[in-house]
Amino acid sequence: MKNHSEVEAAGEALAAFVLRHPRLFVITGAGVSTDSGIPDYRDANGQWKRSPPVQHGDFMASFDVRKRYWARALIGFKALGSAQVGGAHRVLAALEARGFIEMLVTQNVDRLHQRAGSKRVIDLHGRADTVSCMRCGYSMMRYAIHAEMARMNPRFAAMDAAHAPDGDADLETDFSSFRVYDCPRCGGVLKPDVVYYGDVVPQERRLKAQAALARASGVLAVGTSLMVFSGYRFCREAHALGLPVASLSLGVTRADHLLSHQWRAPLTPVLAHALARLDERNAVAAP
Numbered sequence: 001m002k003n004h005s006e007v008e009a010a011g012e013a014l015a016a017f018v019l020r021h022p023r024l025f026v027i028t029g030a031g032v033s034t035d036s037g038i039p040d041y042r043d044a045n046g047q048w049k050r051s052p053p054v055q056h057g058d059f060m061a062s063f064d065v066r067k068r069y070w071a072r073a074l075i076g077f078k079a080l081g082s083a084q085v086g087g088a089h090r091v092l093a094a095l096e097a098r099g100f101i102e103m104l105v106t107q108n109v110d111r112l113h114q115r116a117g118s119k120r121v122i123d124l125h126g127r128a129d130t131v132s133c134m135r136c137g138y139s140m141m142r143y144a145i146h147a148e149m150a151r152m153n154p155r156f157a158a159m160d161a162a163h164a165p166d167g168d169a170d171l172e173t174d175f176s177s178f179r180v181y182d183c184p185r186c187g188g189v190l191k192p193d194v195v196y197y198g199d200v201v202p203q204e205r206r207l208k209a210q211a212a213l214a215r216a217s218g219v220l221a222v223g224t225s226l227m228v229f230s231g232y233r234f235c236r237e238a239h240a241l242g243l244p245v246a247s248l249s250l251g252v253t254r255a256d257h258l259l260s261h262q263w264r265a266p267l268t269p270v271l272a273h274a275l276a277r278l279d280e281r282n283a284v285a286a287p
């Protein structure tokens with residue numbers, strides 16, 4: 001853990017970065033939500049802490065994979081569904097309110113940025129609180145289908161296990177008797193509105209983010225290792241555009257070689273310190 005003066009020094013430097021590049025393209029990852037009780041996938045070296053998440057192709061092709069997915073989600077989604085906004089979300093919403101954020105692109109699917117008050121948000125990898133039918137497009141709230149599956153699977157609903165990222169849980173058992181709830185309209189496969197590993201970000205969403213990047217004066221990555229290409233690409237594109245790229249995170253990032261500034265420090269204290277500095281400066285500058 002960094003000591004107090006290191007946090008302050010990072011906060012000062014971050015405030016200076018924001019003032020020099022006041023139309024920020026912010027990209028966030030799991031690190032901004034760990035204080036909210038949502039586990040992240042990777043350690044400080046960017047390596048998987050656990051077995052990698054479900055692959056899109058496997059989910060769509062295999063009934064057994066879907067049984068295992070939903071049985072585990074019945075337990076693990078409770079952490080995601082009840083997560084509360086954290087300090088990092090609040091500071092980023094405050095920076096937007098002060099006009100410093102052109103766009104916030106999040107790789108998280110928890111919607112906590114929006115709940116904190118951020119409005120200029122792109123959910124790059126979708127959202128975990130809704131599901132859609134992969135055949136007819138019928139859309140439902142996630143909690144509603146969990147309620148159906150808990151009713152259909154009382155034995156599984158009573159189980160408990162450690163919560164894992166993205167509403168998963170570390171449950172290993174025989175999943176063969178699990179009954180999956182299918183689309184109530186057409187019987188098709190229901191899938192959370194999340195871009196799984198092995199799937200691609202919808203083009204329209206990517207273009208919207210790229211357009212925001214072209215309007216931005218700098219990039220700030222917060223709480224992300226940028227290991228996934230869909231997030232990393234924006235740092236590469238920013239670098240090609242000549243934009244400075246800064247990172248605030250606890251660990252290494254895939255974009256370390258592209259960074260103009262890097263603060264390896266706890267997110268919330270550094271962000272809070274930077275915001276306080278910006279507000280002080282604003283109070284002095286006001287007539």
Ligand SMILES: [Zn+2]
Binds near residue numbers: 136
């Ligand atoms: Zn359907």
